[in-house]
Amino acid sequence: MVAASSTDTAFPRAGGAVTSILRKPSVIPGFGLTLGFTLTYLSILVLLPLGALIAKAGGLGWSGFWNAVLTPRVWAAFEVSFGLSLVAAAVNAVFGFIVAWVLVRYSFPGKRLVDALVDLPFALPTAVAGIALSALYAPNGWVGKPLNELFGLKVAFTPVGIAIALTFIGLPFVVRTVQPILEDLPPEEEEAAVSLGATRGQTFRRVVFPAVLPALVTGFALSFARGVGEYGSVIFIAGNMPGLTEILPLLIVIKLEQYDYAGAAAVGTAMLLVSFVMLLVLNLLQTWMRSRHAR
Amino acid sequence: MPANRSGVALSDPAWMRWLLIGTALAFLALFLLLPLVAVFAEALRRGFGAYWAALVEEDAVAAIKLTLIVAAIAVPANLVFGVAASWCVAKFDFRGKNLLITLIDLPFSVSPVISGLIYVLLFGLNGLMGPFLKAQGIQIIFAVPGLVLATIFVTFPFVARELIPLMQEQGSEEEEAALVLGASGWQTFWRVTLPNIKWGLLYGVLLCNARAMGEFGAVSVVSGHVRGYTNTMPLHVEILYNEYNFVAAFAVASVLAMLALVTLVAKTVLEWRFGAELAATRHK
Numbered sequence: 058m059v060a061a062s063s064t065d066t067a068f069p070r071a072g073g074a075v076t077s078i079l080r081k082p083s084v085i086p087g088f089g090l091t092l093g094f095t096l097t098y099l100s101i102l103v104l105l106p107l108g109a110l111i112a113k114a115g116g117l118g119w120s121g122f123w124n125a126v127l128t129p130r131v132w133a134a135f136e137v138s139f140g141l142s143l144v145a146a147a148v149n150a151v152f153g154f155i156v157a158w159v160l161v162r163y164s165f166p167g168k169r170l171v172d173a174l175v176d177l178p179f180a181l182p183t184a185v186a187g188i189a190l191s192a193l194y195a196p197n198g199w200v201g202k203p204l205n206e207l208f209g210l211k212v213a214f215t216p217v218g219i220a221i222a223l224t225f226i227g228l229p230f231v232v233r234t235v236q237p238i239l240e241d242l243p244p245e246e247e248e249a250a251v252s253l254g255a256t257r258g259q260t261f262r263r264v265v266f267p268a269v270l271p272a273l274v275t276g277f278a279l280s281f282a283r284g285v286g287e288y289g290s291v292i293f294i295a296g297n298m299p300g301l302t303e304i305l306p307l308l309i310v311i312k313l314e315q316y317d318y319a320g321a322a323a324v325g326t327a328m329l330l331v332s333f334v335m336l337l338v339l340n341l342l343q344t345w346m347r348s349r350h351a352r
Numbered sequence: 353m354p355a356n357r358s359g360v361a362l363s364d365p366a367w368m369r370w371l372l373i374g375t376a377l378a379f380l381a382l383f384l385l386l387p388l389v390a391v392f393a394e395a396l397r398r399g400f401g402a403y404w405a406a407l408v409e410e411d412a413v414a415a416i417k418l419t420l421i422v423a424a425i426a427v428p429a430n431l432v433f434g435v436a437a438s439w440c441v442a443k444f445d446f447r448g449k450n451l452l453i454t455l456i457d458l459p460f461s462v463s464p465v466i467s468g469l470i471y472v473l474l475f476g477l478n479g480l481m482g483p484f485l486k487a488q489g490i491q492i493i494f495a496v497p498g499l500v501l502a503t504i505f506v507t508f509p510f511v512a513r514e515l516i517p518l519m520q521e522q523g524s525e526e527e528e529a530a531l532v533l534g535a536s537g538w539q540t541f542w543r544v545t546l547p548n549i550k551w552g553l554l555y556g557v558l559l560c561n562a563r564a565m566g567e568f569g570a571v572s573v574v575s576g577h578v579r580g581y582t583n584t585m586p587l588h589v590e591i592l593y594n595e596y597n598f599v600a601a602f603a604v605a606s607v608l609a610m611l612a613l614v615t616l617v618a619k620t621v622l623e624w625r626f627g628a629e630l631a632a633t634r635h636k
Contacts, residue, residue, distance in 0.1 A: 085527055086537035087541075092446070099456065107458075110469065155372055155376050156379065179559075179562075180566075183566070185391060192602075225383050287463075289572075306463050310572070313573060328463065
């Protein structure tokens with residue numbers, strides 16, 4: 058069927074195709090087939106289930122929704138999830154920038170290996186990361202024991218442990234958004250600054266940093282968004298004390314286990330809404346910075 | 353003044369170079385390398401015998417099999433979808449194209465737990481379609497179909513987001529030439545398009561597969577944790593860990609960690625050998 062229609066249309070349109078290549082002429086077959094399949098697959102597997110979530114939360118009504126979301130326990134989980142994701146994203150912004158800088162600007166033995174290792178959190182299943190971090194930072198673990206004995210700092214089963222797990226999971230987002238921008242930075246601008254008498258610090262502050270800042274903010278936002286939704290790597294190290302170290306995704310799981318489907322849907326919907334609003338704000342901030350830098 | 357990047361003017365003083373390299377390496381060693389080493393150290397704590405026994409134990413074998421089955425359905429499904437979606441996005445101009453691309457990426461910004469929750473709300477016993485499915489005798493939640501659906505959702509964008517920029521960059525001239533010379537649509541796809549995108553496709557499938565086999569949050573919500581029946585490897589790790597059976601938990605985890613390492617090596621090799629043939633949005 059496809060063969061017949063394409064040979065039918067190929068010759069009459071061949072002449073036009075040459076003149077209108079930019080318009081992507083319809084010599085290419087399969088538009089209906091691929092678009093139809095894409096929309097069907099997307100609707101059944103993504104849009105319909107997400108619609109079910111909104112419908113379930115909407116079924117509570119306005120006051121029912123707020124009653125489900127505005128309990129002290131849910132509120133505390135919001136603070137834990139969003140607050141600690143911000144902390145982790147900030148840590149990643151600083152150290153992710155240093156890692157990207159070192160990988161782009163300097164050469165040292167094993168650099169290629171280090172570069173590949175940065176993607177480990179993308180590849181390592183979150184449950185594996187979770188039990189590994191939990192074992193490391195437990196009171197008798199490799200890192201947890203010295204921290205506890207030397208500084209009296211408890212990491213596992215405290216908010217610090219959650220922040221560490223979220224830092225692990227978010228690091229590649231910052232490195233992989235900043236790295237290509239640093240690579241593409243034209244050296245001429247820095248050379249011009251230096252030859253005009255700027256110091257290294259001034260060159261970095263006025264030339265390099267403004268150019269990289271939008272990418273850094275994007276990486277920060279991605280790392281933050283990932284942290285808010287993260288489950289597997291956190292629950293083992295968190296301790297999961299309601300009000301203290303209980304994250305939002307865990308609260309959804311607990312509500313499901315208690316067959317409180319509407320409550321789970323309400324918390325899930327609220328979480329999606331807050332994440333989208335925060336990402337929107339960060340996007341606007343980024344656009345604003347880009348236009349300022351361009352001027 | 354030298355014009356290249358390694359020029360004197362732009363090279364940082366040695367003390368600063370080594371301070372920054374040291375900071376970066378120490379951070380990566382602490383946060384990335386140490387957890388990886390810990391997995392294998394904990395798995396081998398009681399020797400190789402105990403390690404091996406934990407892997408050939410009945411429930412562990414069932415979990416490994418189930419993980420392979422789920423990935424064997426979810427990955428090809430998303431592969432076909434990814435190719436179809438990138439074909440229609442890259443080869444044609446139509447209204448709402450940007451919205452479609454955004455919607456394809458949507459599952460990446462949804463928490464894994466919510467990814468499982470939405471299927472429970474749709475297909476679970478108290479869900480929208482629950483009564484209908486029960487009447488038909490079909491079980492999706494707390495069964496293998498639910499695991500497959502949740503896995504498809506969380507790995508949904510991997511192949512498409514790799515192929516869309518690649519096919520957009522390559523354009524349609526070669527396909528047009530083939531069609532003008534009389535090739536059919538399918539012939540054009542198999543002989544012209546597929547050879548052009550094969551490395552990008554493999555790259556997307558690689559990442560998709562790693563996530564499919566390692567997914568935890570989404571499948572945890574829909575699985576019901578029935579030992580030997582609906583437990584994938586990551587879920588089996590959790591059960592063993594919560595039973596304080598640490599050696600067995602880390603033994604199964606080490607298999608998943610090896611999968612991650614193989615994925616990283618294959619990904620690096622692809623970037624290194626075929627960097628130019630992967631999507632232009634990827635650096636290097």
